[in-house]
Amino acid sequence: MLTPKERLKLIFEGGHPDRPACICPGGMMNMVTKDLMEEVQVYLPEAHTDARKMADLAKAVYEKGCFENFGVPFCMTVEAEEMGAKVDMGTNIYEPHVVEYVIDSVSEVDRLTPVDVTRGRAKVVTDAIRILKEETKDVPIVGNLTGPVSTASSVMEPVNFYKELRKKNEEAHRYMEFITDQLIAFGRAQIEAGADVIAISDPSGTGEILGPKYFEEFAVTYINRLLGGLQKEKLGTIVHICGQMSPVYKEINEVKSSALSFDSIVPMKEARKHLPDRVLMGNVSTYALEFGDPERVKMLTKSCIKSGSDIIAPACGLGMKSPLVNIQAILACMQEDEK
């Protein structure tokens, strides 16, 4: 039988393994729940700032039969914080979030602190990856990055940012280049520490917000620049975009990641039809995972597989109160079919 790592590798390469992979990357795609924390007695928000705890919580996700990967970190604020944004670490049920921006305009890019991967929470993340690399073998380690547009709109007021894409177009590009370079540095450090896969989530860079023109000019351009800046020595890359894809299928197909992931508003069948040659990941409703029951989750999982998903995953970050049995139902029903 294939190990989870071998299976994911095969899928990224366009092969056809015994069954789809089942992963939840981490980062924006949170996979830590209250139940899980209680099972292993490791808790958020402490695990956001402690490499050992971060690694242990990531391990629990696999060991408790939720998903076939390890993933860190559990939020999308590391990059912004290292660049100077003030972050509230959240609680055991709320994710960390930015509470104070650094700048008001793209023209003030020089006031941002470049990300230093040897300190702060960037170091916590790479240390956690190193621990995972040392203590595990057959399970892919996913390092997460916040996408360029989402990072860009986490260190400054998003409304100004969106407006300046048009009003200060040239400066906006200079700003995005700086942001992307910081993400490349953090991504490279994660791969160097042992991450097999890099997952990039860009929830603020949606086609619905930007429209096709700016989606291509800003989201696609800088995601590709980021992907291109990472080392070749890795299993693959995943890009997750939120929101409707119908206005931007053509543009999203330009994204040069190994896999594309969408949220539950995008029907997997529709995505498959528009992107016949791409490796697709998704998209079991996180609403069903939190409020449904294992039977419903199984049904949705099977429907995702049937509709052409190569990597089964939740459509978004998991709600912290999602019952463990619901989460476990995804993988369980895929393994049932194996027998």
Place this chain on the structure above:
Amino acid sequence: MSSKEELLKRLSDGVFEMEEDDVAEAAQEYLDAGYPAFDGIMDGLVDGMNRASEMYEQEEYFVTDVLLCSDAMYVGLDILRPYLPETKDDHKVKAVIGVVEGDTHDIGKNLVKIMMETAGFEMIDLGRDVELQKFVDTAKEEHADIVCMSTLMTTTMGGMETVIHLLEEAGIRDQVKVMIGGGPISQKYADKIGADGYSQNAVEAVKLAKSLMKIA
């Protein structure tokens, strides 16, 4: 000298085409010509914003476009508003709006606020990452008619249900309508937590608010 109609059209077009400077110029000329500020707002600025939201509904305009249109509208409003006759404002429906605690994504909330303001609602904006009790306290102090909440994250949507409970505890649940929205939110979720309505986008939010308040 331009006619009133011409100036109204310039106001409307300026908003629709996101040209702040054009709007400012047209608004000043409009006032200098002695036309009433109220018409300039309603038939000029708001008309332009309504055209923008139609384009938004048809997916010809996107969020970035609507934000720039609204900037142009507010430039015009700042010029015309001081010349409004007083008393007009008494019967406005009041709504409290905010992003629930734990979440700072407020682009959708801002859009809803803009669209509802354009439609004549008085909006009290609590901002993002709003402590849940604050929705209730503000609704009570301001005698609000509507409470609007949004979140983009699954992890924070539970806060909306808490606010509804807090409204009950404060004894004002039956005095306000609760509207919710945001990425992970659905009509199903609204029903589950006992909200009065859900809307998928900012244009729908205006329609929902009007139907909840029974205004045409």
